[in-house]
Amino acid sequence: xxxxxxxxxxxxxxxxxxxxxxxxxxxxxxxxxxxxxxxxxxxxxxxxxxxxxxxxxxxxxxxxxxxxxxxxxxxxxxxxxxxxxxxxxxxxxxxxxxxxxxxxxxxxxxxxxxxxxxxxxxxxxxxxxxxxxxxxxxxxxxxxxxxxxxxxxxxxxxxxxxxxxxxxxxxxxxxxxxxxxxxxxxxxxxxxxxxxxxxxxxxxxxxxxxxxxxxxxxxxxxxxxxxxxxxxxxxxxxxxxxxxxxxxxxxxxxxxxxxxxxxxxxxxxxxxxxxxxxxxxxxxxxxxxxxxxxxxxxxxxxxxxxxxxxxxxxxxxxx
Amino acid sequence: xxxxxxxxxxxxxxxxxxxxxxxxxxxxxxxxxxxxxxxxxxxxxxxxxxxxxxxxxxxxxxxxxxxxxxxxxxxxxxxxxxxxxxxxxxxxxxxxxxxxxxxxxxxxxxxxxxxxxxxxxxxxxxxxxxxxxxxxxxxxxxxxxxxxxxxxxxxxxxxxxxxxxxxxxxxxxxxxxxxxxxxxxxxxxxxxxxxxxxxxxxxxxxxxxxxxxxxxxxxxxxxxxxxxxxxxxxxxxxxxxxxxxxxxxxxxxxxxxxxxxxxxxxxxxxxxxxxxxxxxxxxxxxxxxxxxxxxxxxxxxxxxxxxxxxxxxxxxxxx
Numbered sequence: 001x002x003x004x005x006x007x008x009x010x011x012x013x014x015x016x017x018x019x020x021x022x023x024x025x026x027x028x029x030x031x032x033x034x035x036x037x038x039x040x041x042x043x044x045x046x047x048x049x050x051x052x053x054x055x056x057x058x059x060x061x062x063x064x065x066x067x068x069x070x071x072x073x074x075x076x077x078x079x080x081x082x083x084x085x086x087x088x089x090x091x092x093x094x095x096x097x098x099x100x101x102x103x104x105x106x107x108x109x110x111x112x113x114x115x116x117x118x119x120x121x122x123x124x125x126x127x128x129x130x131x132x133x134x135x136x137x138x139x140x141x142x143x144x145x146x147x148x149x150x151x152x153x154x155x156x157x158x159x160x161x162x163x164x165x166x167x168x169x170x171x172x173x174x175x176x177x178x179x180x181x182x183x184x185x186x187x188x189x190x191x192x193x194x195x196x197x198x199x200x201x202x203x204x205x206x207x208x209x210x211x212x213x214x215x216x217x218x219x220x221x222x223x224x225x226x227x228x229x230x231x232x233x234x235x236x237x238x239x240x241x242x243x244x245x246x247x248x249x250x251x252x253x254x255x256x257x258x259x260x261x262x263x264x265x266x267x268x269x270x271x272x273x274x275x276x277x278x279x280x281x282x283x284x285x286x287x288x289x290x291x292x293x294x295x296x297x298x299x300x301x302x303x304x305x306x307x308x309x310x311x312x313x314x315x316x317x318x319x
Numbered sequence: 320x321x322x323x324x325x326x327x328x329x330x331x332x333x334x335x336x337x338x339x340x341x342x343x344x345x346x347x348x349x350x351x352x353x354x355x356x357x358x359x360x361x362x363x364x365x366x367x368x369x370x371x372x373x374x375x376x377x378x379x380x381x382x383x384x385x386x387x388x389x390x391x392x393x394x395x396x397x398x399x400x401x402x403x404x405x406x407x408x409x410x411x412x413x414x415x416x417x418x419x420x421x422x423x424x425x426x427x428x429x430x431x432x433x434x435x436x437x438x439x440x441x442x443x444x445x446x447x448x449x450x451x452x453x454x455x456x457x458x459x460x461x462x463x464x465x466x467x468x469x470x471x472x473x474x475x476x477x478x479x480x481x482x483x484x485x486x487x488x489x490x491x492x493x494x495x496x497x498x499x500x501x502x503x504x505x506x507x508x509x510x511x512x513x514x515x516x517x518x519x520x521x522x523x524x525x526x527x528x529x530x531x532x533x534x535x536x537x538x539x540x541x542x543x544x545x546x547x548x549x550x551x552x553x554x555x556x557x558x559x560x561x562x563x564x565x566x567x568x569x570x571x572x573x574x575x576x577x578x579x580x581x582x583x584x585x586x587x588x589x590x591x592x593x594x595x596x597x598x599x600x601x602x603x604x605x606x607x608x609x610x611x612x613x614x615x616x617x618x619x620x621x622x623x624x625x626x627x628x629x630x631x632x633x634x635x636x637x638x
Contacts, residue, residue: 102459106435106457109482113433114432116429117429119592126585129581129585131576131593133593133594133595134595136422136425136600137599140425159482257450272445273441273445274453276452280457
């Protein structure tokens with residue numbers, strides 16, 4: 001059997017490439033950047049999307065000629081990869097489930113605790129050498145609504161519960177431990193913390209808009225670790241600026257990197273971070289190992305793990 | 320029986336006084352500030368130290384004349400209250416055990432997570448409108464040494480363990496679940512997080528000095544929520560500045576409030592907060608209720624709770 005061709009969509013100038021030494025002799029590895037992808041796509045049996053920020057696959061996929069039979073993305077979200085032609089094709093798509101969930105959950109806990117203890121203000125006062133005592137909030141006993149019942153949302157719920165938070169999780173449909181979308185409005189009105197960890201699909205795009213923020217308590221805080229497009233940015237800015245809600249933290253944005261002229265950078269009460277919630281030291285090694293493990297299954301003709309339901313736009317539970 | 324006289328050492332301009340309505344008719348309540356304390360002390364049966372930052376008791380206690388039979392301080396630490404004459408006297412001292420432990424533990428968790436996820440730097444970059452992706456550290460799987468085996472240290476250990484941290488607690492003597500002081504050096508060499516939650520006594524004063532910081536890993540971070548005097552400040556500044564350790568956070572200081580000319584304010588990698596780790600919304604009501612509950616025990620001649628071992632300088636375990 002011919003050695004398969006593995007095409008790696010690199011992140012030039014951003015991330016070192018995956019360590020693929022274990023595949024020596026078992027794959028012909030080609031590298032490409034975004035602009036070069038379309039020309040190389042017909043030659044590839046497997047496409048590894050190593051650059052999680054690239055929209056190149058969605059742009060390059062439609063067209064004539066053979067296409068890879070398997071696409072793996074080194075990310076949780078697959079919205080940047082899926083296009084109608086890929087969804088309709090026989091190509092299998094897998095994601096990096098298992099790498100980012102717990103780091104994201106810790107990051108959300110960091111934001112919740114930092115906001116409860118007024119840490120951003122403490123750092124600001126420190127910079128001005130000002131001693132100004134304040135009272136923090138208890139996190140234990142507070143209420144969170146986690147929107148998104150996938151592995152990330154569930155990991156966030158587990159970590160917040162470990163801190164004594166009462167957590168309700170909502171998903172696209174009700175099931176044990178998960179509230180259906182019809183409960184979302186009620187939960188938003190009660191939550192101290194609203195955590196968005198939903199996948200970006202046509203039914204979730206823009207779900208956090210003025211209507212949603214208007215339901216929240218004035219003491220509530222909103223955290224987005226899903227995708228930027230889940231939130232109507234101007235509505236969030238208005239909600240924070242007008243004190244409809246007490247604060248927010250965004251780790252994801254419509255366009256990344258966020259440009260220096262974005263109005264989001266300096267909204268008082270809004271924390272902006274550069275899409276790093278899931279990224280911890282060693283993750284690139286873990287992502288590389290995960291892909292090689294999957295490649296070995298694929299090459300042996302065995303069932304893959306982390307297979308995306310392309311119509312839904314995420315890996316279903318119990319995959 | 321005569322109505323007892325309750326003298327309250329207020330915190331003028333800082334905290335509203337305790338709500339003592341439940342004691343109407345059962346205590347003659349007098350208020351004093353620090354300078355007025357010495358003159359009123361002989362008239363009091365009970366002294367409530369409502370200002371946790373005051374050194375007035377230690378200064379006013381020695382001298383002639385009757386002294387209150389019971390002193391309660393609305394704080395965990397009693398170092399600011401105890402003087403040799405009070406220790407030698409028959410006066411009972413109680414503290415606010417039960418109010419601050421879990422808030423302090425959450426505050427420590429907030430600092431640990433914020434440092435692991437590089438949140439101070441994120442906020443600094445946000446202020447400059449700079450998108451600079453970084454990798455955080457996992458908190459789960461890291462190691463903490465908690466120094467201080469009282470209720471605060473134990474609460475810190477519980478909360479960090481809930482986040483997946485491996486925690487070793489050291490105290491003044493070994494007992495189940497607590498390492499003795501002879502283990503401290505070994506534990507300091509291994510810890511990612513060193514949390515100081517010890518009481519200030521003659522054997523703990525200055526325990527975190529250049530020798531202690533020199534044992535820690537270059538990746539370690541130090542957090543002090545005990546008392547400022549447990550740490551040799553200039554040694555800590557040197558350890559952080561010279562990168563013997565990766566960072567630190569101080570919530571307590573030799574002199575509070577920290578003056579605007581302190582060198583601690585602007586050491587890169589050092590977070591300074593205004594002695595607020597245990598202070599959450601509603602605490603003044605809880606402190607007032609706790610005192611009134613104790614007063615009712617005292618007035619009924621029943622055993623008090625939270626009784627300080629004055630020779631040791633803290634409330635022993637299983638009190």
